[in-house]
Amino acid sequence: MSALTVAVLKRALGDPSDPDTPFSYARCAELDRAEEFPEAICAELDRLGLPRHYVPVEFGGALTGLEELAALIRVVAGRDLTVAIGHAKSYLGAACVWTAGSPEQARALAARLIAGAPVSWGLTERAHGSDLMATEVAAEPHPSGGYRLTGEKWLINNATRGELVCVLARTDPAGGPRAHSLFLVDKRRLEPGRYRCLPKQRTHGIRGADISGIAFDGARIPDDALVGEAGRGTETVLRTLQLTRTVCTALSLGAADHALRQAVAFTAGRELYGSRLIRFPHVRRTLGRAHATLLACEAVSLVANRSAGALPGEQSVASSVVKSFVPERVDALIADCGELLGGRAFLTGLHEHGSFQKLARDHRVVGIFDGNQAVNRNALVNQFPVLARRYREGRVDADGLARAVDPGSAAPPTDPGRLELVSRGGSSLVQSVPSAVAALRAVPGTDPRLLALAGRLAARCDALHGELAALRPSPVASARAFQLAEEYEECFAGAAVLHLWLAGGGAPAGPELWRDGLWARAALAVLLAGASPERSGEAGGDDAEFDALFDTLEAMGAGCPPESARAGEEIR
Structure with a gap:
């Protein structure tokens, strides 16, 4: 089977507005009301070959870099987040094996995954949440070989459906950084009665997803279930999270595509006070700002996905930034689109079968997956000294x-073995902002508005790193440190925009969104405005950039993303 492409996947899935299409808004709404897992839709994704893209090429799959994988997940997420989250979880569950497993273990898992076996990742526990060092599930050596697994993993995606579960367990009762190991547990090989799946938890969003748990009662697992070296489980998880957190941004981009598609279509067709809603200046500015937000999120996600292969030693920074930044900005984008839809944003049975209210509910959970915003910002704060120094x-x-x-x-191929727990080089992307601004100034004919925005970005980077250098280390991050982490995210995203613009040549005679630096101006404007309420009015003069962006998009006939996937094509 040839590798699946975004275009082929979109064609194969059909029109989501057609209720007779299996993967339609109508069918997803029906499954959501019944809180039923989308088995048939996931089976179709299996048939189309999506699981092959969860498996590295060296083990018989189609996965090389994260860029292509993210683009495919974005297509699915643009239809329905429950499906995307339920299906793509198999990549998250398998990724630790790609990072640290033996070749034999990886090939065996690859064959099962490509055949459609769901894979789960058992990290969190009821009493400890994301505190991996407090893991209580224990794996004790068995006298006859292998291990006995005892304890409970809870709030685990696909814990019940998953045929295999990658479990983090304590192997050293004394504790410490080398106290935990990873095991790939095959339920089919467990003794009867030695494990049980915990009940599915009812959730506000992704109602049909299998959010449940699994409990082990002395379940014997073989020696070959160990993933990597004993005692290196936490380290392997932290390295792997750098990949999974980055890919998770595709879920948010797909959700943003869906929200904008609905908002533009509704405002274009809605007549109010004798005019189409889309003709109102406030509506146009809101849509322009939302598109600018999506462009900024696309830019930072694209660079982060490529950095996993190109700058693996720095991925601990990139992954923490994008996993905090993108879901938060898309939550705000969805809220703005909901304001334009008015009451229809809350209805469950009208306007595209109530898919907007489902989308808004579903996306709230994306920020929690694989470490919430606080976890990711804390990881960034811990790297402030090296970021300031570099x-x-x-x-x-x-x-x-x-x-x-x-x-x-x-796309540079991803080699998990080159990932570092902490970046020793800081972030080349941010650290090159001064030279990038100088390069921009040297480009003949660069629009003065773009130069001004780039200059403001450079000034903000300078001020931020000055404060990072002066920040006193503390065992517990201060509230100000978390605010600085938010500002660093904005500088990182701004740097991504600036570098992508320069890589594109900055040609003023290019396509409409490239002309006069329009897309870059709008994306930088929305980033410089900030997300915090106390900073939201900081750059009110940039609103004209959002007006110009939407005017251009409308003139192009592209006032919203084409069905389910922009995949960064506007910024290429």
Whole structure:
């Protein structure tokens, strides 16, 4: 079977507005009301070959870099987040094996996954949440070989459906950083009565998803269930999270596509006070700002996905940034689109079968997956000293950065073995902002408005890193440190926008969104405005950029994303 492409996947899935299409808004709404898992839709994704893209090419799959995988997940998420979350969980569950498993273990898992076996990831526990160091599930050596697994994993996606579960367990009762190991547990090989699946939890969003748990009662697992070295489980999880957190942004981008599609279609067709709603200046500005937000999120997600292969030593920074930044910004985008839809944003049986209210509910959980915003910002705060130092030094991995920001080139292959727990080089993307602004100024004919926005970004980066350097280390991050983490996210996203613009050549005679730096101006404007309420009025003069963006999109006949996938095509 040839590799699946975005275009092929979109055609195969059909028109989601057609209720007779299996993967339609109507069918997803019906499943949501029944709180039923979308088995038939996931089976169709299996038939189309999507699971092959969860498996690295060296083990018989189609996965090389994260960019292509994210684009495919975005298509599915643009239809329905429950389906995307339920199906893509198999990649998250298997990724630790790609990171640290033996070749034999990886090939065996790959064959099962490609055949459609769901895979789950058992990390969290009822009493400890995301505190992995407090894991209580225990794996004790058995006298005859293998281990005995005892304890409970809870709030686990696909815990019941999953044929295999990658479980983090304590192997050293004394505790410490080397106290935990990973095991790939095959339910089919467990003794009867030694495990039980916990009841599905009813949830506000993703109602049909299998959010449940699994409990082990001395379940014996073989030696070959161990993933990587004993005692390296936490380290393997932290490395793997750098990949899964980055890919999770595709869920948010798909949700943003869906929200904008509905908002533009509704305002274009709704007549109020003798005019179409889309003709109202406030509506147009709101839609322009929402599209600018999506462009900024696309830029930072694209660069982060490519950085996993191009700048693996820095991915601990990139993954924490995008997993915090993108879901938060898309939550706000969805809320703005909901304001335009008015009451229809809350109805369950009208307007595209109530898919907007489902979308709004479903997306709230994306920010929690694989570490919530507080977890990711805390991980970023812990790296502030090296980020400040490397920025002051101007340290940049020029070759890696060039590959990360050039979407016209082949996506760099991801090698999990090159990921570092903490970036020793800081962030080449952010640390090169001063030189990138200088390069922009050297481009003949660069629009003065873009130069002004880039200059403001550089000034903000300078001020931020000055404060990072002066921040006193503390065992518990301060409220101000978390605010600085938010500002760093904005600088990182702004740097992604600036570098992608430069990689595209900045040609003023290019397509409409490239002309005069329009898409980059709008994306930088929305980033410089900030997300915090106390900073939201900081750059009110930039609103004209959002007006110009939407005017251009409307003139292009692209006032909203085409069905289910922009995949960054506007910024290429």
